Every structure is written in C-alpha cells, then in structure tokens.
Amino acid sequence: MLSIRDLRVEFESPHGLIMPVDSVDMDILDKETFTIIGESGCGKSLLANSLLGLLPRDAKVSGKVHIDGEEILSLKKKEWRRIRGNKIGLVFQNPSASLNPVFNMHGHLYETLKYSNKPSSRDKMVSLLKKTGIKNPLRRLSQYPHQLSGGMKQRFAIALGIATDPDILIADEPTNGLDVTVKLKIVQMLSKLHSERSILLITHDLNVAYNLSDKIAVMYAGELVEIAPVNSFFEKPIHPYSSQLLVSHPEKEMLPIPGFTPQLTQRPQGCRFHPRCALASRKCKHEHPGLEKIEGERYVRCFACA
Amino acid sequence: MLEVKALDKSYSSSTIPFRKKSTKVLENISFRINKHETLCIVGESGCGKTTLAKCLVNLEKPDNGRIILEGRDVTFPDRKTLSFLHTKVQMIFQNADTSLNPRHLIYDSLAEPLRLQCQNEDNVRKRVLQLLNHVGLSEEHLHRYPHQLSGGQNQRIAIARSIALHPDLLIADEITAALDVSVQAQILQLLKTLKKEMDMTLLFISHDLALVKRIADRVAVMQEGKIVEINDTNEVFHNPQSPYTKQLISSMSKLSLNNHDLK
C-alpha cells in the first residue's frame, strides 16, 4: 500500500545541515493501522507531512515513497492535488494553529471537499460532524475556530481528514486534548475506519496506540529504532528506549528517561541513544547500529538486542 | 490562597449582531485552592475549564461572582490589582504554538518577562539559559522561531516562560498533552521540584486521568459549566459520586494498558 525507503528530511541551519528525519524505511499494508510513537521533536510530524508534500519550503526531502506502486516524492506541485485528499488524508496536529480563523466550519469543509472534487452538501457535512461526535452539528457549522473549545477543534480536524474518504489516513495526534469519554469514542470510531482503510497514526498517547494499532514503530532522534506488532511490543518492548518510554507512563512508574534529547546539530556518534542507555557498551559509542530483523515481524536498532 | 465564589460566564453564541443569544459557559462555580496543594480539574472537552482558568488570570471577565486572591478581590482589577495578580498568578496555555509570539525568537520570548523586571542583559541571558535547562532544552533552540520547533519543544518554552518570574500560583492548562510520556514525566518532576523550591501552588487542568490520579491532592470534575464533584483524589477515584465521574473512570479503565477489551 504505502512503502517508504530511505526517507530523509533536511534543513540548512546556522549550525550546519540538520536532518530531523534520517533514512526511514517502513511499509504500511492495506487496512493496517501503523503507529509511530517517540520523543517530542524526533521527527514524526515532518515524516508525516513529507508524505503529503506539505513541508516548509526550505526543507530538502530525499528517498522514495510509493503509494500503490506510484512514486510520489518526485511529483510536481499540480499532481499533489490528485494524491492529497483522494489517496491520503491528513488529520493535522494542533488544529488551533492550522485552522483558518476567518473560515467557519462550513467554509473549511467546503474548501476541503471542493479541492478534491467531492460533493459538498450540507447533509454530508452534518453527517461528518456527527460521525466525530460533535453535538449540534448544524449550529456548529456556522461557528469560527475561536468559538470552539480545544477538544471540539480536534474532533473537527478529524472530520476534515476523513471528509474526502482517502485510502490512507494520516492522523497526527488525533486525540490530543479530548476527555477520556470522547477519546474512547474516537478510538472506537477510528477502529471502525480501520476496517476500511490504512491509517498512519502518530501519537504520544500510549493508551490510544495500544488500543488502535496493528503495528508500532518507535522513533528516536530521526530514526526508527523498533518496529513490532502491537501486542508483543506492549508485552515486551525490546529497544532500551522503547522499554524506558513505557516505564514513563503514568500507569507504570512514571520515571522519566535520564538525560536529554540530543540536539539536532550534535547527534551522538555511534548509537544515538548511547548517552542515555543503561546497556551502552564501547561499541555503542563508535558504531551506528542498523535496524535488524530479530524475530517474527520485529525489527530493532540495537547491538545489545539484535 | 485563592477563592472563587459563584462565578458565571457566558459567551454570545450568535455571530449575527442584534440577534445575540448567549450561552452559559460557567455556571455558579465555587471552589478554593489551598496553599501548596495541587488541585486538578478534569472534565468534558468544552465544559469551560479553559474559560475558568482565563477568568482567574483576568483574560476573560466573568458575568457574576467573585475571585479572591490572598484576601484581595481580583475579580475586576484596577491597574494596581492587576499587577498584583500577575506577580502572583501565571498561566500556561493549552496551545503553546499559539501562545508564543510567532515573530519573536525563542530567546526574546523568554527574555521579555525578565527584562520587564529591569534586569541587565547579562543576567537575563544567564537566567534564560537556566530556564531552558530546567525544561530540558538547550542553547540551539534559542535562536529559532516557534514554527521551527516541534509541538513539545514549544510547550516546554511556554513552561519556562511562565516560571521565569516565580509565581505563587501556577495554572497549567493541559500542558503535557503534546508531549511524550517521558518528557511529561520529566516536566512533572520539574513542577514538583519547583513547587517545593518556590513554594508554589498548582492548578492543573488535564484530561489524563492516570496522570491526575498520580499528582493531584484534590480533584474537581466539571461538566457543562458546573463543578459536579470536588474531593480528595482517593475519594474521587475510588468512590466517585456523580454519574459523569463514574463514566470518566470507566472510559479510563477501558483504554488502560491492562485491558484487552477493545481489541
């Protein structure tokens, strides 16, 4: 369905070239929910946005991304229109910043539907709002972003993402800012969508990841460090970063990982996690581990675990 | 420390002038925050938590009711009372990306409140670096604009900014929602230390019940503009009274990492 090879996103910065997304390889199968978790700032949103041609102008993207066999990174600006909305839909992170303050909800839906040549009837809009659990959909259609609470905007962002009925839905933090009862509803709603299409989910919410995903990928400092089927991942995370991440969850010990996220301009030599890793050996400081298949469908980037 | 008495607030819901219909967003809200405690507010999205917090820092005006901070009425502050309010109470917003000025370098966003205190630029710089360290960021982030940082990094900048002036009461509106659980744990440790070192009181708004259960002394549950339950944390989680609280807790356990029902 979606295959990503050696995807990189680079920026020129005053301190030299930085590479927030570094040679990512992954495959998302038909009707699979593939979830990326990882540190804030590790490159998840840039990765997602590069699949939609939505990166800032000064970003350099390289690598290959195939959707149903078609390479999309080399597409011209005009051709993106065919992909966006029809093939890939996006539920963007942080709707407060991304919604246009001068458009009401009707306006946003209208633009989105028109962009991909889909009918934009009022009934369709109302049913989309209902689907995402927005009460009083008719009244809400005429409201502007500043009149909505954070959670309401989030639900609206999901409605925009699924409006054009894409084959792959990219959902960047779709449950951010929702109360648990609504979150539960959204999780149930997304898991229904899940039987209809592939979903690339990006989330910090491990509860959502656990309940929705087929596969989990863990990202650290621009790289994927582990890919695993969801159940085996939560039973036994293998990469030291993954297992420490689980330990920081409030349902677990809630202990933070010692040390700090490496700066983009000064990524550690060798394994990028070595300054914070309890298992680090001499080799880890000098050699860069590759993402290796270890058992079944599990891939790990770690000398101690491979 | 802070007492809220019978607060009401409504917004006009129609955008058509002359046909204003107003909706009540807060209705008869009364509670108090005791010194040094962590009071958490949970509740439906859209129930008025942010609006309530904004009333407390005078970013919204309530229709009725009183807000009393250390014995002083700050409901409709004059200039002097307002500056009293701002030295005592700081708020960190739900959306860091929109609360930081997009045209200011991170350095200036952090330095601004310090400069207002007439510190010399050397001290300002030192303090800015110290603040960055506190929230787990480093110098490389200083000379960027908010759009060049990730969501979580912006949130940490917003936290650093709000603690710059040592407030007595910190209001945190869903500040960790955009962060990974490890950074979240780190920030909560930080808040815990700051609370101790600076004698801070914390009003923490969150949707993450597992987190609230861990950090709150007391919990207030809101629904449709009202406080439907307020009690010690243990009571709220183990002996919930209102139907809505019960619903929240049951949703939480359905989504829990120890539950397989949804799969």
Ligand SMILES: Nc1ncnc2c1ncn2[C@@H]1O[C@H](COP(=O)(O)OP(=O)(O)OP(=O)(O)O)[C@@H](O)[C@H]1O
């Ligand atoms: N326009 C830009 N110029 C330079 N660096 C950037 C730019 N946009 C993002 N970055 C950097 O790239 C890294 C990855 O950013 P990204 O937004 O993908 O993170 P993320 O994993 O989505 O984080 P979060 O979970 O906090 O949303 C960050 O360290 C960020 O500072």
Ligand SMILES: Nc1ncnc2c1ncn2[C@@H]1O[C@H](COP(=O)(O)OP(=O)(O)OP(=O)(O)O)[C@@H](O)[C@H]1O
């Ligand atoms: N400026 C405004 N004009 C009109 N209505 C508003 C305005 N700001 C907020 N509202 C409405 O007031 C209600 C409460 O909003 P508020 O942002 O306080 O909710 P919240 O509890 O913080 O929700 P969330 O958890 O989703 O952030 C919502 O129904 C919202 O639509």
Ligand code: SF4
């Ligand atoms: S390669 Fe070494 S430093 Fe890196 S995660 Fe594995 S053990 Fe730790």
Ligand SMILES: [Mg+2]
């Ligand atoms: Mg992101």
Ligand SMILES: [Mg+2]
């Ligand atoms: Mg809010």
